[in-house]
Amino acid sequence: MLLKNLSILYGKDLTYVRSANLPVSETFGKLNQRKGKAIDCEGLLLVPGFINMHTHIGDSIAKDATLSGTVDNKIHPVLGAKQRILKQSNPEHLMSFMKNACHSMIRKGITTFVDFREGGSYGVVLLQKALEHTPIRGVILGRVESYHDHAQIKKNLPLSGDIKKNLAAVIKISDGIGISGANENSDSALQYYSKTKKIRAIHSSETKQSILVSKKIAKRTETERALQMKPHFMIHMTYAGMADLKKAAKKTRGIVICPRANASLAEGIPNFEAMQNAGCKVAIGTDNVMINSPDMFREMDYLWKVHMGLHQKRIDPKEILKMATVNGGMLLGKKIGSIQPGFLADGVFFDKHSLDLEPMHNPYASLVHRASESAISAVMIGGKIIHGKL
Structure with missing residues (x-):
């Protein structure tokens, strides 16, 4: 199809193009080429599909089940309430609520999500079954x-x-491995994981306690130990020091931060500015559905404002939008997250005249701290409209 008279956030720098024609098949074509049946998109803004770079959607069955207690009480991979709930849950119920989370993400413009799936092979298969008739792209x-x-x-x-x-x-049977953390694995285990040929990711330096534990048991920082796994990207890094951030910048594709989840666990806010200064590529995830909604609008808005509140310095909203789109594709090493020729045609069509967006003087700021799913006209994955209409 040919999308005519369309505003676009184009390319890896999300350049605002006020009006253009865009041919779309399973992938995006070249700007202003004329191919396919024309659809007039006057009044619409096409943005790359959001990439939620870190989720645990199995937790969907336990929304707000534990609001009090420590981080370990809630989500420890062995002793946490989350693990007890997952083990005691009917698999059909788990699958049903995972489907619900996927549909919720689609309606909010999320076209790809990256899930740390617990439960071994059985857990992976359960999520795969949940995705069978759900058009969202899942990276498991x-x-x-x-x-x-x-x-x-x-x-x-x-x-x-x-x-x-x-x-x-x-x-x-999966897209790679997502490891709980260095404090639950020996050096030998971490080094063995590094041999995995698919995507490798690991939680690291999420809490002050986890950093202290690493220094106590291994005399090294948690990040230093986690890097033995040779991860493609690391999750959280909320309390990583500058030396560790520089190592992560050198040895990984980047870092995924989850600001609202960290805040809801009373574990601080990731220092995006320090990560950027260290040379890290940063993307965003929403983390556990048990404690946080899988909503990238809320995540972007929260990061933009809380960073200003803490540091009296506002992040450029374009950079935050990149964290939700372009940067995720880069961390995954996939042709997604950007509207450019040859990239998978995943996108979100926003109504520029919606109540919350008009008048749109700065499209980046509007999307980061004013937009919500109510402003979405349609969601496209792989060139197909899977939610809403044009």
Whole structure:
């Protein structure tokens, strides 16, 4: 199809193009080429589909189930309430609520999400089934339920043969691995994970407590240990020091931050400015559905305002919009998150005349701190309109 008279945030710099024609198939064509059946898009702004770079949508069954207690009480990978709820839940119920989370994300303009999927191969398959008739693009990072205690980490216990076999099965059916953190794995285990040929990601330096634990049991920072996994990207890094941020910038594609989740757990706010100064590419995720809604509008708006409140320095809203689109594609190493020739045709069509957006003097600021799903006219994934209409 040919989208005519369309405003676009174009290319990796999200350049605002006031009016253009854009041919679309499964991928985007060249700007102002004329191919396909024409659709008049006057009054619409096309933005790259949002990429939610970190979720745990299995938690959808436990929305607001634990509002009090420590971080470990809520989400510890072994002892947390989340794990108990997931283990006790009917698989059909889990799958139903994961589907609901996916449909919620689509309506909010999220076209791709990256999920840290618990439960080994079975957990991966459960999410795959939830996605069978759901058009959103899911990137599933599985894991084996293997965790070392502090004594085992000090002894540098390797993964057992059975765990390695289970890990191979998980990797075969998923898009990669998403590891809970360095404090639950020995150096030997982290180094073994680094051999994975698919996407590798790991939580790191999310809390003050986790940093102290790493120094106590291993005499190194949590980030230094996590980097042994050779991750493509790291999650959180809320309390990483400048030295660790520079190492992450050098050795990974970037960092995924989850500001609202960190705040809801009373664990501070990621210092985006420090990450940027260290040379890190930064993307955004919404994290656990149990404690946070999978809503990138809220995430962007919160980051923009809380950073100003804490540092008296506002982040350029275009940079935040890149964190929700372009940067996610770069961290994943995929041709998504940008409207340019050859990239998958994922996009969100906004009504420029919607009540909350008109008049739109600055499209980046409008989208970051004024837009909501009510301003969305349609959502496109792989060149197909899967929500709303043009």
